[in-house]
Amino acid sequence: MSGHSKWSTIRHKKGAADAKRGKIFTKLIKEIMVAARMGGADPGANPRLRAAVLAAKAENMPKENIERAIKKGSGEMEGVNYEEINYEGYGPAGVAILLEILTDNRNRAASEVRHIFSRNGGNMGEAGCVAWMFDKKGTIVFNKENVSEEELMEVALEAGAEDVRDAESQFEVVTSLEDFNAVKEAFDEKGMTYELAEITMVPQTTVPISDEKTAMQILKLMDALEDNDDVQHAYANFDIPDEILNAIA
Known part of the structure; x- marks a missing residue:
């Protein structure tokens, strides 16, 4: 996946x-x-x-x-004015990473994110270096044990989903931004239980990761980025097989 x-x-x-x-x-x-x-x-x-x-x-x-x-x-109450920024970079094995930032201090955010990259085997890149690799889509993820593939395909495509992908232990439904709510509501109406439903940045291509050490480095980097208060979302194009994930979980 x-x-x-x-x-x-x-x-x-x-x-x-x-x-x-x-x-x-x-x-x-x-x-x-x-x-x-x-x-x-x-x-x-x-x-x-x-x-x-x-x-x-x-x-x-x-x-x-x-x-x-x-x-x-x-503006009805006094609050902090946050700035939206995208930061981009590369992780171990050349994995592309795209960050959505909301911050009240651009200099602090840039410094901290650059430090996280450098401490975890990655490097921060120039604006635009990886953003072109991602498309904004809706994704709804199902555990295969909880859903029938036939019913999933039928409901998803009838509701307007773009694609249903077989991803090892899961099915991944991909939608346009406009159709995301309609597809999600179609699953809700059928009582179909999903693990995740969100608007996200979907990579056009992926980097396969075949060894545990590199996988652990990537997940450590992603976790550190997500843990930063200024990072709203961290997206990446790695592809780690389930057996490796299970081994290092």
Whole structure:
């Protein structure tokens, strides 16, 4: 499976521990604030805000926290003004890494991200060096044990999905941004349980990783990047087989 969904699934599984540290809530609040600032305080008329609110609810964020973040973003309450930046670079084995940053201090963010890359066998690149390798898509990931391939294909394609990919122990449904909610709702209506549903950056090509040491280095780098407060999302194009992941889990 490619890095965007593989890493997302790993991150999702460790999310409970992150939530206890406040990491997830902090990042979700920042996204809600920026979405409200850019597109207005009404989730019904602001797709980015609607997606951010849904993500916050999925992590059981209290309603008052969500409403306060919207008010801060829209200017009804005083709040921090976050800047959006993309940073790009390479990890071990030449893996391409794309970072979405929300920060109140560009210089601090750049310095810290560069340090994380250098400490973990990677290097930060110039703007545009890897962004062209990724496309923004919706992805919905199912464990093969929880779904029938035939039903999955039928529901996905009828709802407007672009592709259904066989990824070892999982199926990965890929959608356009416009069709993501419709496809997700189609699965919800059928009671089909998925492991992950998110808007993400899907790599056009992947780098196969065949040894445990390199895999561990890549995951350590990704974990360090995700753990940084200014990094909202970290995307990569590695392809680590399940047997290697299971061996180092």
